[in-house]
Amino acid sequence: MAGPRAVIAGVGASPQGKLPGSTPLSLATTALTQALADAGLVKDDLDGLLTMPGTTSPEGPKQYLSLGGNFGINPRLTGSMALGGATAGVLVQQAALAIDAGMASAVACVFADTARTGGSRFDAAAGRGDSWGIWGMFGNAANSAFTANRHMALYGTTPEQLGWVAVICRKHASMNPAAVMREPISLEDHAESRPIVDPLRKLDCCLISDGAVAVIVTSEERSRDSAKAPVRMLGIGQGHTLQTFEHPEWWYLPHQRDCISQAYRMAGLGPEDVDVAQLYDNFTISVLLWLEHAGFCAPGEAGPFVEGGERITLGGRLPINTAGGNLSESYMQGWLHVVEGVRQIRGECDERQVKDAEVCLVTGRGMTLNTASCLILGK
Amino acid sequence: MSSLILPSIDELNRPFWDGCREGRLMLQRCTECGRLRYPIASLCPHCLCESYTWEPVSGRGSIYSFTVFRHAYNDAWRDRVPYVVALIALDEGLFMLTDVAGANPDDVRVALPVVAVFEAVTNEVTIPRFTPVA
Numbered sequence: 001m002a003g004p005r006a007v008i009a010g011v012g013a014s015p016q017g018k019l020p021g022s023t024p025l026s027l028a029t030t031a032l033t034q035a036l037a038d039a040g041l042v043k044d045d046l047d048g049l050l051t052m053p054g055t056t057s058p059e060g061p062k063q064y065l066s067l068g069g070n071f072g073i074n075p076r077l078t079g080s081m082a083l084g085g086a087t088a089g090v091l092v093q094q095a096a097l098a099i100d101a102g103m104a105s106a107v108a109c110v111f112a113d114t115a116r117t118g119g120s121r122f123d124a125a126a127g128r129g130d131s132w133g134i135w136g137m138f139g140n141a142a143n144s145a146f147t148a149n150r151h152m153a154l155y156g157t158t159p160e161q162l163g164w165v166a167v168i169c170r171k172h173a174s175m176n177p178a179a180v181m182r183e184p185i186s187l188e189d190h191a192e193s194r195p196i197v198d199p200l201r202k203l204d205c206c207l208i209s210d211g212a213v214a215v216i217v218t219s220e221e222r223s224r225d226s227a228k229a230p231v232r233m234l235g236i237g238q239g240h241t242l243q244t245f246e247h248p249e250w251w252y253l254p255h256q257r258d259c260i261s262q263a264y265r266m267a268g269l270g271p272e273d274v275d276v277a278q279l280y281d282n283f284t285i286s287v288l289l290w291l292e293h294a295g296f297c298a299p300g301e302a303g304p305f306v307e308g309g310e311r312i313t314l315g316g317r318l319p320i321n322t323a324g325g326n327l328s329e330s331y332m333q334g335w336l337h338v339v340e341g342v343r344q345i346r347g348e349c350d351e352r353q354v355k356d357a358e359v360c361l362v363t364g365r366g367m368t369l370n371t372a373s374c375l376i377l378g379k
Numbered sequence: 380m381s382s383l384i385l386p387s388i389d390e391l392n393r394p395f396w397d398g399c400r401e402g403r404l405m406l407q408r409c410t411e412c413g414r415l416r417y418p419i420a421s422l423c424p425h426c427l428c429e430s431y432t433w434e435p436v437s438g439r440g441s442i443y444s445f446t447v448f449r450h451a452y453n454d455a456w457r458d459r460v461p462y463v464v465a466l467i468a469l470d471e472g473l474f475m476l477t478d479v480a481g482a483n484p485d486d487v488r489v490a491l492p493v494v495a496v497f498e499a500v501t502n503e504v505t506i507p508r509f510t511p512v513a
Contacts, residue, residue, distance in 0.1 A: 123452040125384070133384040134506060135477045137464045138452035145446035146466055153444070153489035198447035198484075245466055245474040246418065251444055 003266050003376070004096035007230035009106070009218040010039025011339040016211035016330035017180040018116045024057045027212035028067050028112035035214035040227030041106060046216075048077035048104035050095060052087040052333070054113025055120040067110060077104040084366020085280050085326075086238070087111070088215070088335040089373030093236045095217035105219045111335045112212035120208065141205055141283060143369050145197040147251050148285040152199065155300035157288065159199050163190035164306045165284040165320075166203045166327055168313050173324025175352040180207055181328040204284040206326035213335035215342075231342045234359065235267030235376040244368050256293040256365065259372040264295075267376045269359060271295035274376075276344050276354040277318055277361040278337035281325040290363050291318075314352060322352045334364035341377045384455050385504050392419045394433040399505040403435040404495050406473065417473045438495030440469040440509070447484040463487050467509050480508040487511075 012034025014027040028051075036043060049071075051064040059066055061080040068078060077098050083090050088111065095107035113120075122140060125133030132138075151157045167187060173179035185203060193202040223230040239255030239262070241247055247254075264270055271294055279290040288302035296318055297305040311317040323329045323340040330336060341362040343349050360377045388396050398405030408415050411428030415436070422429045445465035451457040463479035465487070479487055480496055493509040500506055 125453075131384060131386075132476055133453060133455070134386055135464055135508070136448060136453075136456045136459065136462055137476060137478075138448075138456075142446050142448070142464060146444040149446060150444035150489060195447075195449035198449065200446075243424070245476055246416070246424070248474070251466070 003233040003235050004100050005220050006096035006099035006217050007220055007223045007232050008092065008215060008342050008377070009223050009226045009230055010035045010041065010216040011342045012036070012038055012214045013178070013336060013339055014212040016178060016209055016332070019114070019210040020117050022114055022117070022210055024054050024063070024112035024114055024212070025066055025070060027114070027210065028110050028214070029070060031112065031212035031214040032067070032071065032108055032110055035108065035216045038227065039216045039218065040225065041216065043071050043073055045106050046073050046108050047075050048095060048098060048107030049073060049075050050078065050091045050107060050109045051080045052082060052091060052111040053080055054111060054115065056114045056118035057112070075104070077107060083371040083373070085282060085334045086364040086366040086371035086373040088333065088338050089362065089364045089375050090238060092215055092217055092233070092338060092375060093238070093373065096233060096236070099217060099219050105222050107217045108214055109217065110212065110214045111332060113332070114210045115208045115331065116210040118210070122208065139197070140368070141200050142197045144283040144285050145200050147289065147369070148199050150251050151285065151288065155303065157303035159191065160187060161288070161303035161307050162199065162204055162284040163187045164309045165281065165287045165312070166190050168309045169281060169321045169325045169327040171313060172322050172352055173328035176323045176329060179324040179329040180209060181324070200283055200285070206282045207328070207331040209330040209332065211330050211332050213332050213339060215335070215338055228346060229379070231345045232378050233375050234269065234378040235263035235265070236374070237262035237266070238373045240371045242370055244370070250369055253289055253293070253365065253369050253372065256289060256363070256372045260294045260361070260363070260374050263374050263376050269376060274318065274359050274361045275357045276322060277320050278322070278325070278341045278363070279320050280334050280337060280364045281321060281327050282365070284327070286365060287320065294361060294363070314354065319354050322349060322354060333366070337362050337364065338375065341375065345377050345379060382455065383500050383506070384453070385501065388504070391421055395419055396504065398433070398435065399497050399507050400499070402497050404438040404507055405433045406436050406471070407431040408434055415471055415473055417475060436469060436471050440467045440493055442466070442479070442487065442489055442491045442493055443468040443474060444489055445479065445487050447487070465509065467493060477508050479510065481510040
């Protein structure tokens with residue numbers, strides 16, 4: 001097996017953070033314009049447009065209509081998907097598969113949201129049928145708190161080990177001029193931050209941000225005219241547990257292991273080949289699970305793996321979230337993880353560049369611990 | 380206290396909520412493959428059979444995992460913060476998600492034995508919760 005022949009030709013991102021006056025459409029326009037320039041393409045080159053509606057998109061799943069209309073494009077391939085934080089990877093994969101099948105040659109994948117200033121409240125009750133709100137279960141952090149508490153009970157993982165993930169992501173954000181939160185934090189800052197849902201504190205949780213991101217996937221042939229060297233998807237994978245607590249291992253997201261194993265097999269690579277990783281970090285505990293599922297350590301050993309921070313920072317065994325991640329760069333639901341993966345492979349990351357980065361794992365997860373996607377990026 | 384969030388009782392789930400009013404935890408059993416199931420569903424997720432019966436279960440189990448809400452996400456629960464929500468592993472091998480009543484949040488642990496209790500919140504609705512076994 002081999003990954004798709006289609007390649008990532010360009011990436012773009014709007015400013016991030018608190019952007020009063022912006023709209024999902026205005027931010028998406030900025031990101032897509034940047035991505036086109038990055039790819040060396042013009043808008044009429046696009047024959048595909050895939051979107052993920054943000055939490056404040058007025059059109060919801062029909063967002064591709066307003067963005068395509070604004071750009072005056074009438075593509076052969078379009079639509080929206082909503083798998084939460086797994087969507088970025090899934091849309092890039094869908095674009096690549098469609099291109100490989102000959103349905104399109106240049107597909108833009110776009111996400112835009114004004115969650116910060118647009119009044120999004122990430123406090124909905126989850127669950128099917130009778131709302132989990134009957135029992136006080138609100139927001140997404142609580143699902144990951146279940147994960148964290150069981151991981152702690154089974155393996156002795158500690159709040160301090162979660163804190164190392166927050167500290168290192170912030171350290172990396174401090175080297176990223178585009179990051180929203182750049183002031184370094186200490187383990188003490190983490191331990192003293194406001195408790196939300198035990199064991200998760202404020203600094204265990206992702207930001208809430210305005211912004212947009214675009215990723216352009218093209219055929220290999222088309223990429224020969226691109227402004228920059230293409231970034232390849234050496235392997236791609238997905239995995240999903242569409243049940244929730246009725247699956248006994250739901251809390252541990254077992255589908256994430258399948259997702260990454262598929263991609264490793266497709267790429268003919270393993271964890272030992274990965275130079276840098278962008279691991280979806282809605283909450284700190286999520287990073288620990290990715291480290292285990294991707295085989296960087298054995299199940300239960302991610303706490304000690306991140307302790308001290310050396311292994312997961314620049315110069316260490318596996319630098320993670322080199323732009324700061326959802327925790328400190330901006331909460332673009334994993335889309336900026338793809339952007340940073342592309343930039344690391346291209347060697348565009350200046351101070352935070354991982355030396356000789358040739359293989360980057362990018363992961364995404366979403367919904368109520370249900371969905372996962374990954375890309376193994378390379379040259 | 381703000382009023383709690385109440386279930387939408389319909390034809391499908393009425394036996395569950397009627398059972399709660401009688402102090403019994405009622406679950407569905409598939410008549411085809413014989414498996415108990417929860418959450419409440421119109422068809423069996425194992426064999427897709429649409430016929431089932433309701434039967435009482437023990438109401439006993441243990442905490443599989445949990446969290447303590449220190450932040451009030453919803454006004455209905457503001458006065459109960461801090462409160463515990465847990466994934467309960469029922470003795471029958473199924474899971475339920477409920478809050479944990481009558482426990483000091485700092486004493487709740489994974490594997491703690493718990494038993495169902497029933498709180499009548501209106502004349503029509505009684506909500507099942509779990510509490511540590513004394």
